Amino acid sequence: MALAAPIQLRLSEEIKARYEDEAASRGMGLVPYLRQRLEQGDAIAEQLAELRTLIADGFDRLESAGTGMSASGSGSGAVDPGMVIEMLLLLRAVVGEGKLGIVHGELRRQGLPVWTGGRNAVSAA
Incomplete structure (x- = not known):
């Protein structure tokens, strides 16, 4: 995948130094490290959204099955x-x-x- 034009990002000296240390500990430069962090953050956000949907669907299935179980966890019945x-x-x-x-x-x-x-x-x- 081709990369787009570079963007500028301002960080405090403290944060920049922390990210540089983290990048160096992984044998990476600052820019590739930050790119990787951003991409991984996006992937994690997508996974969390999918999990939220799965959980909501699961509770909907429990409620529609007549178990009496709700998102609050109260109720009884087969799960x-x-x-x-x-x-x-x-x-x-x-x-x-x-x-x-x-x-x-x-x-x-x-x-x-x-x-x-x-x-x-x-x-x-």
């Missing part, structure tokens, strides 16, 4: 475990290990079980 697991795995793929650890810590703090993917849920001990 398609395949759909729930698929949404969970998609979210985990997007979030990454660092943020997943934060979420697990928050679940434990609130005394909620942590799903471990087939093993017994870890209690909030």
Whole structure:
């Protein structure tokens, strides 16, 4: 893909130095590094939009199936475990290990079980 004409971008000296350090640590120049960050950010935003749609569709399917389950999580009834697991795995793929650890810590703090993917849920001990 051919690149368009260059654009100018003003950054504070502090931010510029941080990006230069990050680029150097990856063996890249500043411009290619920033281009890559922007493109990856766009891809992540698209993935998040798709996940939001999937989740909204999943809740719509639950409500239309008459389970009484709503976006608030209240209600009772049968929930398609395949759909729930698929949404969970998609979210985990997007979030990454660092943020997943934060979420697990928050679940434990609130005394909620942590799903471990087939093993017994870890209690909030």
